[in-house]
Amino acid sequence: xxxxxxxxxxxxxxxxxxxxxxxxxxxxxxxxxxxxxxxxxxxxxxxxxxxxxxxxxxxxxxxxxxxxxxxxxxxxxxxxxxxxxxxxxxxxxxxxxxxxxxxxxxxxxxxxxxxxxxxxxxxxxxxxxxxxxxxxxxxxxxxxxxxxxxxxxxxxxxxxxxxxxxxxxxxxxxxxxxxxxxxxxxxxxxxxxxxxxxxxxxxxxxxxxxxxxxxxxxxxxxxxxxxxxxxxxxxxxxxxxxxxxxxxxxxxxxxxxxxxxxxxxxxxxxxxxxxxxxxxxxxxxxxxxxxxxxxxxxxxxxxxxxxxxxxxxxxxxxxxxxxxxxxxxxxxxxxxxxxxxxxxxxxxxxxxxxxxxxxxxxxxxxxxxxxxxxxxxxxxxxxxxxxxxxxxxxxxxxxxxxxxxx
Amino acid sequence: xxxxxxxxxxxxxxxxxxxxxxxxxxxxxxxxxxxxxxxxxxxxxxxxxxxxxxxxxxxxxxxxxxxxxxxxxxxxxxxxxxxxxxxxxxxxxxxxxxxxxxxxxxxxxxxxxxxxxxxxxxxxxxxxxxxxxxxxxxxxxxxxxxxxxxxxxxxxxxxxxxxxxxxxxxxxxxxxxxxxxxxxxxxxxxxxxxxxxxxxxxxxxxxxxxxxxxxxxxxxxxxxxxxxxxxxxxxxxxxxxxxxxxxxxxxxxxxx
Numbered sequence: 073x074x075x076x077x078x079x080x081x082x083x084x085x086x087x088x089x090x091x092x093x094x095x096x097x098x099x100x101x102x103x104x105x106x107x108x109x110x111x112x113x114x115x116x117x118x119x120x121x122x123x124x125x126x127x128x129x130x131x132x133x134x135x136x137x138x139x140x141x142x143x144x145x146x147x148x149x150x151x152x153x154x155x156x157x158x159x160x161x162x163x164x165x166x167x168x169x170x171x172x173x174x175x176x177x178x179x180x181x182x183x184x185x186x187x188x189x190x191x192x193x194x195x196x197x198x199x200x201x202x203x204x205x206x207x208x209x210x211x212x213x214x215x216x217x218x219x220x221x222x223x224x225x226x227x228x229x230x231x232x233x234x235x236x237x238x239x240x241x242x243x244x245x246x247x248x249x250x251x252x253x254x255x256x257x258x259x260x261x262x263x264x265x266x267x268x269x270x271x272x273x274x275x276x277x278x279x280x281x282x283x284x285x286x287x288x289x290x291x292x293x294x295x296x297x298x299x300x301x302x303x304x305x306x307x308x309x310x311x312x313x314x315x316x317x318x319x320x321x322x323x324x325x326x327x328x329x330x331x332x333x334x335x336x337x338x339x340x341x342x343x344x345x346x347x348x349x350x351x352x353x354x355x356x357x358x359x360x361x362x363x364x365x366x367x368x369x370x371x372x373x374x375x376x377x378x379x380x381x382x383x384x385x386x387x388x389x390x391x392x393x394x395x396x397x398x399x400x401x402x403x404x405x406x407x408x409x410x411x412x413x414x415x416x417x418x419x420x421x422x423x424x425x426x427x428x429x430x431x432x433x434x435x436x437x438x439x440x441x442x443x444x445x446x447x448x449x450x451x452x453x454x455x456x457x458x459x460x461x462x463x464x465x466x467x468x469x470x471x472x473x474x475x476x477x478x
Numbered sequence: 479x480x481x482x483x484x485x486x487x488x489x490x491x492x493x494x495x496x497x498x499x500x501x502x503x504x505x506x507x508x509x510x511x512x513x514x515x516x517x518x519x520x521x522x523x524x525x526x527x528x529x530x531x532x533x534x535x536x537x538x539x540x541x542x543x544x545x546x547x548x549x550x551x552x553x554x555x556x557x558x559x560x561x562x563x564x565x566x567x568x569x570x571x572x573x574x575x576x577x578x579x580x581x582x583x584x585x586x587x588x589x590x591x592x593x594x595x596x597x598x599x600x601x602x603x604x605x606x607x608x609x610x611x612x613x614x615x616x617x618x619x620x621x622x623x624x625x626x627x628x629x630x631x632x633x634x635x636x637x638x639x640x641x642x643x644x645x646x647x648x649x650x651x652x653x654x655x656x657x658x659x660x661x662x663x664x665x666x667x668x669x670x671x672x673x674x675x676x677x678x679x680x681x682x683x684x685x686x687x688x689x690x691x692x693x694x695x696x697x698x699x700x701x702x703x704x705x706x707x708x709x710x711x712x713x714x715x716x717x718x719x720x721x722x723x724x725x726x727x728x729x730x731x732x733x734x
Contacts, residue, residue: 093566093578095605095652099559102643102656162641162661169621169640180644181620270718271614271650424652425734427578 092351092428101420101432105445106156111262112291112412113153113452115284118259119292120146121195121251126322128248134318138300140202140465142292145299147195148456154187156448159439179265190258194251200225201244203463205232221462259288266415273348273426274355274419279337286330287411293323294404299456301398307466313390320397323404324380331373351426359421359429364414372407376400522674524628529668530695531682532705533604535728537689540565540602542584544681544690549585551669551680558582560655562666563606563681568732572598576732603733604690606681607632607653607666608714608722615645615654615663624663630723631670636662650715668692695723 090099124142127135158164171188174181200207208230211222263284266275297319304311341349356364376399382388383396417432435441486494548554548563565584569577569591581589584602591597609632615624616632623639626632634645639662646654646663657664669679673692677683682692693702702725709727715734726733 093580096559096561096564096580096583097646097652097655100655102646157642160642162643162656163639166621166638166640169638173621175619175622177617178620178622178644180618180642184620265644269614269618269648271648419647424650425578427576427734 090428090430092423093425094423094428094430095425098420098423098430101417101430103160103416103420104432104440105434105442106160106440106448108409108412108416109445109448110153110156110160111259111284111416112409113149113156113448114262115259115288115291115408115412116295116452117146117149117153117190117292118255118285118288119290120149120296121255121292122289123293123296123319123322125248125252125255128245129252132318134312134314137312137315137467138296138319140463141300141303141460142296143195143199143202144459144463144465145296145452145456146292147199148459149452150191150195151455152448152452155451156445159444159448179261179268183261183265186254186257186261190254194247194254198244198247198251199463200227201240201247204229204240205237206463208232255288256285260285266419269419271424272419273346274352274422275415277337277341279333279340280415283330283333283337286326286333287408289326290323290330290404291408293319293326294401294408297323297397297401298405301394303460309466309468311394313393316394316397317384320380320384320400323401324377324384327373327377327380327404331377348422348426351422351429355418355422355429359431360414360418363410364418367410368407368414371403372410376403376407379403524674527629528694528696529630529673530609530693530702530723530725531606531668531679532691532693532702532709532711532725532727533729534689534691534705534709535601535603535726535730537687538565538602538604539687539689540567540584540588541686542582542587543684543686544604545583546585547680547684548666551672552667554664555658557658560658560664562653562664563604566603566605567600568603568730569595569600570598570730570732571596578732599730601728601730603726603729604681605651605653605714606724607649608651608720608724609666609668611721611723612719614648614650614718614720618644618648620644627670629674631668631673632665633667633670634663634665636660636664639663650718650720 120142123135124139124146126132127139158167161167170181170184174184176182204226207222207225209232211219211226211230214222260281263281266272267277267280269275297316300315300319301311341352379396379400383393383400388396420430421432422429437443542565545561545564548561549556552562554560554562561583563583564580566578566580567584567588571577577591577595579588609630611626611630613624613626613632616626619625619639620642621638621640623635624632624645625635636657641656641661641663643656643663646656649665654663654665656662669677669681672679678692679690682690691701691705693700693705695702695706697703705727706725711725711727712729713722713725714729
């Protein structure tokens with residue numbers, strides 16, 4: 073323990089010096105901030121979609137107020153998700169080669185198809201079938217430019233008879249059923265891209281895709297909790313506490329599974345104690361101390377879990393519960409971003425000679441910089457704003473969504 | 479008799495030929511037939527070769543000439559974080575961790591050890607791309623820009639590489655880097671431009687002690703065959719099943 077603390081303090085005091093021996097080509101970190109943003113965004117997509125499907129397939133009626141909002145959120149984040157990857161390529165102009173002449177043995181090449189499948193077959197179709205009746209109605213009611221937008225969005229299918237709507241419902245349900253494994257596939261696959269690299273003992277784990285899936289669910293539910301509360305506040309609507317409680321419950325359960333899996337991974341590595349254990353232990357106690365121990369485990373997992381338990385099962389006024397839920401959900405986002413950081417950066421901080429640690433210096437400006445990453449993290453919220461204007465996800469006839477008296 | 483009159487006389491024939499033949503030749507060469515004619519002249523058939531390298535660790539004196547020659551031959555950036563080949567120095571003390579270093583890939587030599595450092599054994603290890611038969615970099619390349627040539631060399635097509643750097647992550651040996659000018663992955667090619675002309679790779683050519691042995695495993699007359707026959711051979715990180723084609727003689731258990 074003293075040694076761990078000492079190592080942590082030393083690394084904090086002098087974080088910019090590589091230590092031990094690293095191969096000469098390893099001084100430069102090849103995957104940086106943008107590659108952290110990318111799995112973070114796809115995780116939110118998968119998580120938001122899985123949340124939506126709980127309402128649709130498993131009939132969790134309490135989640136009705138966030139069903140459509142979750143779908144739109146998933147779409148907004150999905151549209152932005154490939155941008156960090158694209159910006160990171162040495163030759164972005166050649167990116168289409170991954171689709172046109174893919175190397176089938178490459179996990180990364182096949183991911184393009186998983187992404188395309190998920191975006192076009194699952195998300196767009198499900199949203200279209202779910203909104204079709206409203207789109208037809210809006211096309212008839214609205215005036216001016218928007219009228220033609222909605223007319224175009226109907227794709228010519230303007231029949232909203234009972235029989236036709238029943239068909240929509242049936243197809244929508246079927247797509248959601250296909251969508252759940254697809255969402256698992258989407259983010260599990262992102263995990264596989266890392267987990268299948270046998271050269272890297274920090275990544276190479278069969279558990280990584282599963283951990284990625286559950287961390288995606290955690291981040292997606294927490295995000296929907298935040299978005300639902302913020303949008304309700306700006307729309308002057310009452311928050312449906314039944315829905316919020318359900319979200320908090322689901323978030324807690326998903327976090328317990330996620331934390332359990334990560335703990336299992338940790339114990340497994342420690343017990344097997346392979347060749348890489350010494351350098352990984354040194355990395356955790358020095359370079360990753362803040363992002364892993366403090367940010368991911370303590371602030372991003374344990375604190376919000378306690379907050380959720382206290383808020384959900386304690387006897388507090390709803391106001392207090394809402395504040396606790398909100399803080400917990402924000403902390404979860406910090407925790408999940410740290411998880412992505414620890415996977416991507418952690419996997420490159422130690423030398424594959426297993427004899428030394430390098431350093432990662434974050435740039436502020438430029439394509440790989442902090443500002444670009446912030447922009448990419450905020451961009452989906454902008455897209456979501458536009459989407460909610462075109463396809464309002466709120467059912468304001470619902471008694472749960474009563475107007476707050478101004 | 480009138481019908482037997484020749485269509486052109488000798489003078490007309492020579493005149494026509496001297497004008498038309500050069501025109502046709504210019505036309506044909508402009509469309510690349512010249513290259514086809516040249517290709518016929520070369521009798522290099524990649525299927526006939528299976529290149530590999532041997533490293534005799536006890537012969538290496540750590541002069542770093544190989545790493546320097548490689549940078550010159552292949553226009554590798556001179557900065558300290560781009561190497562197609564480099565030399566590592568291992569100092570094993572009687573107790574505790576091995577001390578390993580490779581300042582500037584060994585090109586400028588190695589600094590003196592701290593005074594009083596006790597040495598149990600010490601040696602130099604030249605490193606380079608292992609041209610694995612089961613290369614993880616080839617497996618993960620999303621567009622197939624990294625490939626194994628028919629003569630067994632792992633190459634990168636820089637006109638096709640998208641610069642995603644997945645191959646750099648997948649290489650267990652740290653043998654790849656992203657070229658700062660082309661923005662594509664780069665690595666040792668065994669000096670492919672030389673070996674296909676029957677020359678040795680630059681690093682092998684300049685090694686003063688014959689620590690690097692280049693050749694073909696399947697060719698009885700190859701010096702590599704002799705090297706593999708008379709030494710105890712190991713490869714780096716055999717547990718990863720990458721099946722390297724750079725073979726080491728005299729590699730210590732500390733070499734990773």
